[in-house]
Amino acid sequence: SACPTPHIATGDLVRDELASTGPDAVQLKEIVNQGKLVSDEIIINLLSKRLKKGEEKGESGFILDGFPRTVNQAEILDGVTDIDMVVNLKLREDIIVQKCLGRRICGQCGKNFNLACIDVKAENGLPPIYMSPLLPPNNCMSKLLTRDDDTEEVVRNRLRIYNEMSQPVEDFYQKQGKVLEFDLPGGIPESWPKLLDVLNLEDQQEMKLAAA
Ligand SMILES: [Zn+2]
Incomplete structure (x- = not known):
């Protein structure tokens, strides 16, 4: 049903x-x-x-x-x-920047790829983070383009604006006690099923533990 x-x-x-x-x-x-x-x-x-x-x-x-x-x-x-419930997906800013700078588009077929391979070791009690690149097939490799606005300065500026805009929304839901912090341990393909698992649990406390 x-x-x-x-x-x-x-x-x-x-x-x-x-x-x-x-x-x-x-x-x-x-x-x-x-x-x-x-x-x-x-x-x-x-x-x-x-x-x-x-x-x-x-x-x-x-x-x-x-x-x-x-x-x-x-x-x-x-x-x-x-x-x-409101889920706050969290990822370290330096990793977001690396991911954004790794974006490429094929000038011929228009498909999107990502050359950044994120491989951060566990340290200071923090879990390791691994995100595989999304590599193009050989025939796209020589036609890859980078968007003009995917520079570190523009990306960091976009993130700053995003953070400024989203903070009041986060506060709004924090006041209602509805925010679940969810650290992304890997890319979306690995994290999404994990997140859905967490959301299916009945117990609030278990959710926090599972997300940690
Ligand atoms: Zn292509």
Whole structure:
């Protein structure tokens, strides 16, 4: 009877809506075509439509990815649905920077790769971190390009802005006692199943231990 818990990313909701037909899609296309920012209200609207559809299908929960990004969004979201838990995925900044600097795109086929191989040994009681590179096949190797804005300065600046924006959201949920800190021990492919395991546990205390 268990319906799999859907993973909902708001970027996907916007893309799906743009690909659909209907009065809301027309309005959204206009906004996007004019290069305007999609408002919090529109995103919450799409999200609440999606959650309602899920409820009708028998979904008992959901995982929101990358949302809310601002306190305003978090406040509106509280009026739409109940959030049980907020997972703060944590990764050392020097590793995020290395990963961003390792990004390459194939100039011919457009596929994305990552040349950075992260291999940090365990030290001072901290677990080791290993993230394998995502290497291109031989025929892409000689056509790899680096995006102009993947420089250390730009990446560090993006991270600083992200941290400044996300801190108030973290505080908002800390006050509600809903934040679970989750250190990423490896890349997303290794960490995601581990995270889902953790979320399926009933006991709060066990979750903290499992994440540690
Ligand atoms: Zn290629």
